[in-house]
Amino acid sequence: MSNELLINGTQNGCRIALLKDKELVEFHHEEDGNKFTVGDIYLGSVKKVVQGLNAAFIDIGYEKDAFLHYLDLGPRVTSLNKFTKQAQNRKNTSAKLTGFKMEPEINKFGKINEVLSKNQQILVQVVKEPISTKGPRLSCELSIAGRYLVLVPFSNTVNISKKIVKSDERKRLLRLINSIKPDNFGVIIRTVAEGKDVAELDNDLRNLLNKWEDGVRNLKKAKPKDKVIGEMGRASSILRDMLNESFDSITVDDSEIHSEIKNYIKTIAPDKEKIVKKVAEKKKIFEQYGIEKQLKSLFGQSVSLKGGGYLIIEHTEALHVIDVNSGNKSNAESDQETTALNVNLMAAKEIARQLRLRDMGGIIVIDFIDMRNPDNKRKLFKAMKEEMKGDRAKNTVLPLSKFGLMEITRQRVRPELNIVTKEVCPSCGGTGKVESTILIADKIERNLDHVMKNQNQNGVKISLHPFLHAYFTKGIISRRVKWFFKYNKWVHIELDSSKAITDFGFHNKAGEEIELIG
Template sequence: MSNEIVISSTQKGDRIALLQDKRLLEYHLDESESSFTVGDLYLGTVKKLSSGLNAAFVDVGHEKDGFLHYQDLGQHINSLNKLTKDVIAKRVNTGRLSGFDMEPDIEKIGKIDKVLTKGQPILVQVVKEPISTKGPRLSCDISIAGRYLVLVPFSNGVNLSKKITDRGERNRLLRLMSSIKPQNFGVIVRTVAQGKEVEELDSDLQNSIDKWDRAMQTLRDAKPRDRVLSEMNRASSILRDMLNESFDSITVDTQESFNQTREFIHTIAPEKEKIVKLFTGKTKMFEALGLEKQIKSLFGRSVSLPGGGYLIIEHTEALHVIDVNSGNKSNSEEDQEATAISVNREAAREIARQLRLRDMGGIIVIDFIDMKKADNKKMIFDIMREEMKGDRSKFTILPLTKFGLMQITRQRVRPEMNIVTREVCPTCGGTGTIQASVLITDVIEGNLDYILTKQNERGIQIVLHPFLHAYFTKGLLSKQRQWFLKYKTWVTLVKDSSLGITEFKFQNKSGDEIELAGTAVPAPMTSAPAQVDA
């Protein structure tokens, strides 16, 4: 099984695709303008205390105040508040906690107005990004994630991932971390730490401590609403959390991303540095690797299954509903039970993939095709659990009910990924009528003639729909070759299936788009516009 990561840089941020055996498994948009990323630390101000909710609303700069529940304060909130106050007052110059006089822990079940006061400055961490009309979900139980370890200030415990099952390895890691962790810092050992030597673990621990120390240095001069510590970008966090021996390729499409990714991989896993590759193709990377087509086909309301069945995925405010249908598979098996088993097995694998791909969270209800035998229901339940093992989000799966429904809860920490797969007709704008689209080739050639003869541009390229690309390039004496003979310069044509049939872009040799004076399709000779089903 091969795993690949593809990172495409755009003006709005990075597009990140995680592939497993060339199949799209996860898709992320890391927008450069977005803030409030999970893991960020902010200096907030308590704006309101709600005794009914036993929670506080904290101003961290979002249009809606962040939500901080009593259970998210953490037992060591008094110690955190004390350090925050001392750092802001410049009585403390470091985040090192050796010799720090810890405050008493708060009660597990208590009232928030006994701990916080209105207008109080408070150091908080984003644990859930703003979703819909809600502000970010906040916590004061601070944790700093590294590659092998998670650092927990003001704690003294050592905890290990439940996925580390070997007793000998658990004991080794427990003894090791207890001996090297500094005073008043707790540690959570991640699954990838299995088999690692003390030098690697200690280096990762020191990196996390240095990050915490830098955050405290920033806090000294911070103002309310300031971000004190920024989590690494989405691409780096995915590499940090998921990079293992099964990864054989990391492909990026800009030199800057290539250098940054190589440098980051050299820091966390030097032996994997050689798998970072720079894409140098002429077409867009996602287009060349077939990812645009996968994205468009996988994010729709209906998702096809390999055997002929299909899924219908509906989203509501409260939950997600997935309906499994047999489609044309219903006639290919010997009986109804066999058909149900075949379709449900495929559906379970695809649904596990869709949950990760769309980052669907909250409650998911799946309506599988009815099966009579209990063993078959258990088999589908086991398949779903096995397929979701690689999911990084916390989840709970319940067995199928007697109605054939499966219920899943999945942790949601950021807005659901939603790609629009139904496009408004680029020519009619959704009205259902267009002018004669057959003249689009004339419009392109007219613009080309103007650019080459009047503006005297050279080295240009035209980005257009694959149908138009085929029209201009097919044949021994294609339109493209005729242009070369006429204008004595080669015009490069680039396919882009994300464009509509009547959309196109002219670009100069630097890759910048050339503004065109008249790109609309000319009105047809007849008085009535041609009708199309848009």
């Protein structure tokens, strides 16, 4: 299985496409104006403490105050607040936290007003970007993600990914990280750390500690609403989380992004540096690789399945609904149950892809084609769970209900991606009505009269929709023949099926467009 990453630089950011075996599986549109990215750490200011919600609203510079719940403070928030205050007062605060006296953990069932007060400055991390009318969601449990490890300041625990299942490997990694991590820092060991040696893990840990130290330096001179530690760009973060042996190509058409990616690859995987390619900026990279066509076909309300069948995807405020239909597949198998199972299995694969592609989050309800056989229902549930394994967002898949519905919850940290796949009709301009064809014919004849009499043009050529072409050319004494007798000049009429019925063009002998009267 091959993975390709295509990055197209735009005027206000970049578009990122992740292809798996030439099929688009992830698409991101990163805009320069979006300053609130998941992972960014800010120095915020408490604007309001709401005891009824047991939460606080924090000003980090967004038009709406960000939301911070008591449960997102983390047990070590008092230690974080103490450190923030010392750094802001420019006391001799070491970023290494060696010798820093930790405060007692807060009560899990406590109240927000016991910890925070109005106008207090607090270090917070964005865990969910602004979505719809809501501001960002925040946490005080700070974490800095690396390739193999995640650094957690003001903690001493070492946790390991549940996806690493071998007991010996888990023990090795835990022993290794405990031996190299500094005091008052916790570490989460990521799945990709499996099998890595101490040198690679130690290098990753050092990079994370350097990033924390840079952040502390920023904190000492920061003002409320300032960003203290910034998450890397979307392209680099995809590489950090997904770069592996199956990656065989990273193609970029922007010089600045190319050098950023190349430098990052050189740091995390020097052997992969050669797969980064730069193409000429004038080349339409998404057109060249067929991405534009895939985007238009994959983001519509209706999505076709290979081998027959289709999905209808509807979005509401509360949840997303996906309906699976058999389409022309209904007669392809010997019996209805087999048809339903085959279409449902194809649909499960496409649905998992669509969730990643559109970054759909929250509750997703899928209405699969009804099946009676309990074994087939179990097969579908198992297939759906297997397809969702490749998704980087946290998700939960529930078995089919007695009504044949499957529910999926998927972590939502960014606004859902939506691409317009419908265009305004060129004939009616979106009104649903077009000018009478006979009036268009009159308009063409008025323009022809102006061109022949006032401009005295020779070799005039008119390009028209097939209906109008037939109207002017059919019959023994057609309207074009009448023009010949009227102007004593032959008018060429060209059939152009790409034109709308209300559209036409006049050209002179040299092929240049002739200015018309409207």
